[in-house]
Amino acid sequence: MESNCCAPDTPGQDAMACLASGTRGKGVPLITLKALLTPSALARLTPEETFRLCPDPTCDVVYFSPSQTYGTEDLKVPVFQKNQASEVPVCYCFDHTRSDLERAAVTGTGQALEASIRAHVQAGRCGCEVNNPQGSCCLGNVVTVLRRLARQEQA
Structure with missing residues (x-):
């Protein structure tokens, strides 16, 4: 999906917002796009551009720059922010899906799962810049999902 839908076309338009x-x-590092774009999408990449992730779950655009966009169909992996399916990874490096986190919340092992991921991160084992479509550590997503699930369990 390549278009100019996210390119600022009027002076003063916010170039950091998905149109x-x-x-x-x-912002997303270039290495993230190189690692996660499909071969046909990668062939269209303009590496001089600065890309951003659109986190809106209702928007098909995943990455945008002033002159290019890439949608969900342009990535090799499902995008946590865009796909609410239970088997979509929340932690891409250590393969923890929404359903894994739901199971951990139900069984009371959420804190242990979080601690395990934290230990891997501290040991330098994560590769979020090449595994996670947001191009940064997914631990924040894991913590957010686990806390939301814990609140639901208490309700």
């Missing part, structure tokens, strides 16, 4: 959704995007 498809208006959501502000977070």
Whole structure:
């Protein structure tokens, strides 16, 4: 999916916001795109561009720059922020899905799972920049999901 939908076309337009959704995007390292784009999408990549992730779950755009966009179909992996399926990874490096986190919340092992991921990160084992479509550590996503699930269990 290549278009100019996220390119600022009027002076003063926020270049950090996805024009498809208006959501502000977070910068993503180029290595993330190189690792996760499909071969046909990678062949269109303009590496001089600065790309951002559109986190809006209702927007098909995953990455945008002033002149290019890439959608969910352009990635090799499902995107946590875009796909609510239970088998979508929350932790891409150590393969913990939403269903794994749900199981951990139900069985009371959520803190142990979080501690395990934290230990791997501290040991330098994560590769979020090449595994996670957001291009940064997924531990924050894991913690957020586990806390939300814990609140649901208490309700």
